[in-house]
Amino acid sequence: MQFGTRAAGALGATAALLAAGAPASAGPPRHHLQPPPGVAAPAPPPPPAYGIVVDRITGSGCAPDTAAVTLSADNTALTVTYGDYSVELAAGQRKARKDCRVTVRVRSPRGSQYAVTAVQQRGFADIGAHVRGTFAADYRYARGRSVYEAEKRFAAGTSGVWQDNAADLRWSRCAEDRPLHIDSSITLRGRGSDESTSFLAVDSTDADAAGTTLRLNWRNCRFW
Known part of the structure; x- marks a missing residue:
């Protein structure tokens, strides 16, 4: 009968449309490997x-808008750049000094x-x-011991880029968001000369290098 032919054709078209719109099979379920019992998973x-x-x-x-703090894309380096952290000692001067305090909090997920691990000054x-x-520098967590202390001296006649490196390993506390204070100062003392002006700066003539770099390491809290 013609009615049956039309019905069969309609059903066939509907089935074809459904088949065309159906998503492909996702395949067998994937199984995630788990570490053996008693072995802690490495921190991601x-x-x-x-x-x-x-x-x-x-x-x-570090007057307003002259200093900036950034965290690297891989979260392993905190850098401070300075735009006007320098002192000069000219004729008739006996002392020139500047200081800077940067207070930051490093955000981390609960349980980490x-x-x-290291501090680099440039x-x-x-002179x-x-x-x-x-x-001079003193970096410390609020209400805690110093993470890094340094005093670097420059004798008369010193000229060029300087760098100071220190290695340490002082973990922050779990479940606490304590500020980290980054304190430093630069000082020139002596007798200024008409012939030359002494100069001391924190930063570098290399525009891609930060004046202060803190290397960071991460882990899951052990007793979380």
């Missing part, structure tokens, strides 16, 4: 949710912690006769 690399919060930047060496010095320079 930090996800993009990690970050930093700059609470405050103060001091004569970080450590400052700068430039051009004239009868003048000496000093760079």
